[in-house]
Amino acid sequence: MSAPPHPEYEVVIGLEVHAQLRTRSKLFSPAPVTYGLPPNHAVHPICLALPGTLPVLNAGAVELAIRVALASHCELQPRSVFARKNYFYPDLPKGYQISQYEEPIATGGWLDVRVDADARRRVRLTRIHMEEDAGKLIHDAAIAGGGTHVDLNRAGVPLLEIVSEPDLRSPAEAAAYLRALRSLLRYVEASDADMERGNFRCDANVSLRRHGESRLGTRTELKNLNSFRFVEAALEAEIRRQARLLGEGGRVVQATLHFDPASGRTRVLRLKENADDYRYFPDPDLVPLVLSDAQIESVRRSLPELADARCERFVREHGLAEEDARLLCESRALADFFEAARARHGDADVAKWIRRDVLHALGEHGLEIEASKLAPEALADLVNAVTHGRVTAQSARALVPELVLSGGDPLRLVRERGLEAVSDTSALEAAVDAVLREHASHVERLRAGEEKVRNFLIGQVMKRTGGKADPAALRRVLAQRLGEEAP
Amino acid sequence: MAAPLGTLRECREALDVGATSSSALVEQSLARAKACASLRAFVRLRADAARAEARESDRRRARGEVRSPLDGIPIAVKDILVRAGEQTTCASKILEGFVSPYTSAVMERLEAAGAISIGATNLDEFAMGSSTEHSVYGPSRNPWDAARTPGGSSGGSAAAVAAGIVPAAIGTDTGGSIRQPASFCGVVGLKPTYGRVSRYGLVAFASSLDQVGCFARSAEDVARVHDAIAGHDPRDSTSIPESAPRCADALDGDVAGLVIGLPREYYEPAGIEPGVLAAVREATGALERAGAKLREVSLPHSEHAVATYYLIATAEASSNLARYDGVRYGHRAPGAKSLSEMYRKTRSEGFGPEVKRRIVLGTYVLSAGYYDAYYRKAQQVRTLIRRDFEAAFRGCDLIATPTMPETAFRLGERTEDPLRMYLSDVYTVSANLAGLPGVSLPCGFSSGLPVGLQLLAPPLEEARLLRAADAYQRLAAHHLARPPEPA
Numbered sequence: 011m012s013a014p015p016h017p018e019y020e021v022v023i024g025l026e027v028h029a030q031l032r033t034r035s036k037l038f039s040p041a042p043v044t045y046g047l048p049p050n051h052a053v054h055p056i057c058l059a060l061p062g063t064l065p066v067l068n069a070g071a072v073e074l075a076i077r078v079a080l081a082s083h084c085e086l087q088p089r090s091v092f093a094r095k096n097y098f099y100p101d102l103p104k105g106y107q108i109s110q111y112e113e114p115i116a117t118g119g120w121l122d123v124r125v126d127a128d129a130r131r132r133v134r135l136t137r138i139h140m141e142e143d144a145g146k147l148i149h150d151a152a153i154a155g156g157g158t159h160v161d162l163n164r165a166g167v168p169l170l171e172i173v174s175e176p177d178l179r180s181p182a183e184a185a186a187y188l189r190a191l192r193s194l195l196r197y198v199e200a201s202d203a204d205m206e207r208g209n210f211r212c213d214a215n216v217s218l219r220r221h222g223e224s225r226l227g228t229r230t231e232l233k234n235l236n237s238f239r240f241v242e243a244a245l246e247a248e249i250r251r252q253a254r255l256l257g258e259g260g261r262v263v264q265a266t267l268h269f270d271p272a273s274g275r276t277r278v279l280r281l282k283e284n285a286d287d288y289r290y291f292p293d294p295d296l297v298p299l300v301l302s303d304a305q306i307e308s309v310r311r312s313l314p315e316l317a318d319a320r321c322e323r324f325v326r327e328h329g330l331a332e333e334d335a336r337l338l339c340e341s342r343a344l345a346d347f348f349e350a351a352r353a354r355h356g357d358a359d360v361a362k363w364i365r366r367d368v369l370h371a372l373g374e375h376g377l378e379i380e381a382s383k384l385a386p387e388a389l390a391d392l393v394n395a396v397t398h399g400r401v402t403a404q405s406a407r408a409l410v411p412e413l414v415l416s417g418g419d420p421l422r423l424v425r426e427r428g429l430e431a432v433s434d435t436s437a438l439e440a441a442v443d444a445v446l447r448e449h450a451s452h453v454e455r456l457r458a459g460e461e462k463v464r465n466f467l468i469g470q471v472m473k474r475t476g477g478k479a480d481p482a483a484l485r486r487v488l489a490q491r492l493g494e495e496a497p
Numbered sequence: 498m499a500a501p502l503g504t505l506r507e508c509r510e511a512l513d514v515g516a517t518s519s520s521a522l523v524e525q526s527l528a529r530a531k532a533c534a535s536l537r538a539f540v541r542l543r544a545d546a547a548r549a550e551a552r553e554s555d556r557r558r559a560r561g562e563v564r565s566p567l568d569g570i571p572i573a574v575k576d577i578l579v580r581a582g583e584q585t586t587c588a589s590k591i592l593e594g595f596v597s598p599y600t601s602a603v604m605e606r607l608e609a610a611g612a613i614s615i616g617a618t619n620l621d622e623f624a625m626g627s628s629t630e631h632s633v634y635g636p637s638r639n640p641w642d643a644a645r646t647p648g649g650s651s652g653g654s655a656a657a658v659a660a661g662i663v664p665a666a667i668g669t670d671t672g673g674s675i676r677q678p679a680s681f682c683g684v685v686g687l688k689p690t691y692g693r694v695s696r697y698g699l700v701a702f703a704s705s706l707d708q709v710g711c712f713a714r715s716a717e718d719v720a721r722v723h724d725a726i727a728g729h730d731p732r733d734s735t736s737i738p739e740s741a742p743r744c745a746d747a748l749d750g751d752v753a754g755l756v757i758g759l760p761r762e763y764y765e766p767a768g769i770e771p772g773v774l775a776a777v778r779e780a781t782g783a784l785e786r787a788g789a790k791l792r793e794v795s796l797p798h799s800e801h802a803v804a805t806y807y808l809i810a811t812a813e814a815s816s817n818l819a820r821y822d823g824v825r826y827g828h829r830a831p832g833a834k835s836l837s838e839m840y841r842k843t844r845s846e847g848f849g850p851e852v853k854r855r856i857v858l859g860t861y862v863l864s865a866g867y868y869d870a871y872y873r874k875a876q877q878v879r880t881l882i883r884r885d886f887e888a889a890f891r892g893c894d895l896i897a898t899p900t901m902p903e904t905a906f907r908l909g910e911r912t913e914d915p916l917r918m919y920l921s922d923v924y925t926v927s928a929n930l931a932g933l934p935g936v937s938l939p940c941g942f943s944s945g946l947p948v949g950l951q952l953l954a955p956p957l958e959e960a961r962l963l964r965a966a967d968a969y970q971r972l973a974a975h976h977l978a979r980p981p982e983p984a
Binding site: 055058059060061062063064065066067094096098100103104105106160287289290291293294295296297 | 578579585587592595597598599601696697698699700701703704705731732733734735812813815816818819820822824825826836840860863864865868872
């Protein structure tokens with residue numbers, strides 16, 4: 011880890027993440043949750059706040075919230091309450107947002123976060139609560155003409171707010187926490203947690219204090235860090251700003267800030283001194299959300315094996331290195347891919363292929379494992395062919411990027427491209443003989459005991475066969491031709 | 498001049514024996530509404546739609562497919578329940594031009610029962626008031642004395658029934674808005690248990706107190722209408738899941754052994770008009786002579802009921818009415834140059850003075866720093882009031898009180914004194930705070946004006962309530978008295 015830019019201060023960060031829950035309908039209305047519909051086409055009288063409409067809680071959203079709470083070791087509350095957060099804004103049709111306030115669905119909990127290979131930190135969670143999203147305003151003259159228009163497709167979409175304790179000590183830790191949280195949300199299938207599509211949004215509270223100081227410094231709130239790339243950059247910019255202020259003998263004023271990626275600076279949106287009064291009170295249109303032990307247990311039983319447990323199992327059962335296991339388990343889809351490939355191939359060395367070749371090929375195009383056109387079974391077949399000497403590792407690896415991006419049957423591709431390994435002895439003998447003739451001096455050095463020259467000679471034979479020589483057969487033939495062993 | 502319609506039972510029996518048709522009843526009802534136009538009971542008639550529905554009902558009857566005891570009966574509905582394709586104004590300028598795309602649960606049930614709404618009745622704006630003087634259309638008048646109020650907020654519905662325009666009508670009761678006008682107009686008015694009738698499509702005033710109910714001239718007629726509209730509705734989260742037993746079947750005229758509690762706090766002579774107290778005493782005496790037992794009970798927190806009610810009702814109203822912002826429907830002030838100006842002008846122009854007063858009060862009640870002292874405290878007192886009733890009902894089956902401490906007051910008499918207007922709700926608001934069913938029934942006259950007897954029952958005991966009310970009406974015929982014909 012690089013040294014912090016302001017060594018005299020300790021950085022304190024707490025994050026509030028809004029994750030959109032993966033439900034078919036909205037939190038309190040039967041309107042669908044969809045993307046890409048024309049404005050105000052995913053609406054119902056309830057999300058338009060027409061007179062006389064009443065909210066009805068989406069039970070599916072509650073189940074997803076329970077899954078997240080269980081997976082993050084939270085304490086589920088037997089009784090939680092939806093409150094009204096009152097304020098006027100055109101994207102808020104009722105004039106209030108329904109959100110859990112004094113009594114959230116879950117409290118406490120933690121998430122283990124790995125900053126790098128040897129730094130691991132347990133980040134405590136303050137609470138998890140459910141709330142509805144607002145709509146959006148359209149100022150685009152091309153769509154809205156001169157005025158401002160309101161699109162309520164998003165109004166009422168279910169969100170889970172996950173609030174961390176101020177346990178994070180650097181922008182890198184904050185980013186690692188977000189990755190871990192995203193992974194967890196996807197593991198339990200509660201959210202797509204896709205920042206680019208706006209269904210995983212993050213606000214950060216940041217403050218600085220001198221090392222050894224136990225009191226927290228004055229914090230500022232960074233709003234809508236809506237891409238992974240910006241989170242670290244925004245936090246670093248804000249830390250720089252606060253450190254400069256403090257260094258000049260000034261003080262940090264409690265405020266809400268916005269990060270401008272273009273300038274790389276944070277900008278004050280509003281000061282907290284004239285804080286809004288949201289006049290929270292329990293929503294009288296809803297009854298308290300009561301969770302029974304039976305309901306919680308039934309959700310617990312439906313949870314998949316989570317990342318930590320799975321990682322330990324990969325090490326234990328498949329003999330993977332901790333680092334490989336950790337990497338594969340970061341995403342449930344990736345871990346599933348590995349297990350499917352391993353089951354077919356019968357050996358955990360597919361892990362190496364996934365990590366080195368499949369992920370590399372995907373990474374080149376900014377893709378994740380879900381986008382792989384290469385099925386885990388097909389990868390297993392390819393690796394199998396390498397193990398059995400039907401194709402060389404070199405040829406196989408060269409095929410992976412194409413298979414990952416375009417798909418296809420790897421074994422057929424090997425045949426069609428004439429990539430079968432050369433293990434036919436006469437062909438190998440001819441190639442070895444030619445190489446021995448061409449490199450007589452190397453042969454002398456090998457015979458004199460300079461063993462590393464053997465690899466040079468093997469490399470030359472490989473080159474001659476276009477990489478198709480079966481390495482085991484090649485070693486055998488070379489040894490024979492050098493008179494080291496009997497034919 | 499068109500003659501007043503008979504009771505619901507008389508209308509139904511005439512239909513059953515073929516002495517009349519739904520079309521004839523609807524014509525008579527429309528003609529009567531016209532003859533009584535000076536009462537301003539209606540804000541809108543739906544003459545053509547009602548005639549078409551009557552023809553449908555007559556065709557059903559001819560085919561032997563009568564839907565219910567209400568099939569073909571003309572009724573009236575307070576202009577606060579929405580119906581697809583039709584206006585709902587809540588007697589407010591702010592809902593100018595609003596046409597609902599969906600139908601309220603109560604309207605659906607009435608339609609399913611075959612009842613025919615001839616029009617929307619007048620009310621205080623958003624049901625906030627006790628006189629209909631806060632209607633944008635101007636006040637309704639009491640059929641017994643046109644210089645007096647019919648009460649409110651469901652004054653139009655009560656006046657329409659009292660004047661014989663319809664045999665039954667729908668109202669809503671948040672703090673007495675059915676029982677008080679029933680008392681003032683000499684008709685029966687039932688506020689069911691909170692959650693017994695769906696609020697879906699009822700434009701909200703105070704969500705935790707609002708309940709839909711009905712007016713008719715007899716307890717039996719009220720039972721018929723209640724049976725049609727009561728029951729569980731999953732679209733209202735506060736709706737009671739248990740199915741509603743039929744009340745009409747419970748009316749056997751028997752009160753022998755029934756214990757009727759008389760809360761000492763409600764009979765303080767200082768607060769009650771002597772003629773009202775005499776009529777109520779006479780009514781409870783009649784029930785006692787028929788075999789009921791009278792027992793004094795205590796509701797020690799009664800003195801806090803009005804204050805508690807106005808804290809909770811205004812708090813909820815301030816939030817419920819935030820949606821009328823000029824953005825999506827209803828009135829929008831023209832020419833605003835900024836968003837905040839649009840909000841300010843729209844709401845200043847759209848709401849009347851009583852609604853504004855309550856929004857301001859409620860906003861204050863929920864404000865940071867006042868919430869604990871007002872809203873939270875009011876909720877605590879509300880619990881105490883509910884417990885008072887639980888304790889009292891351990892010693893009695895029903896509670897009998899005056900509905901109002903007085904008879905109908907003169908129009909204009911109290912518009913400058915809102916506090917006095919609020920204080921007259923002293924006997925009615927507790928039932929809303931405790932969620933209890935209550936009925937007001939005519940029990941005589943004081944200086945020529947009707948007096949109401951209020952009966953209260955434990956939650957879900959509408960049948961017990963109406964059985965006693967019906968038994969009383971078999972002993973005394975005050976409910977059959979007719980007001981003078983309108984000038």
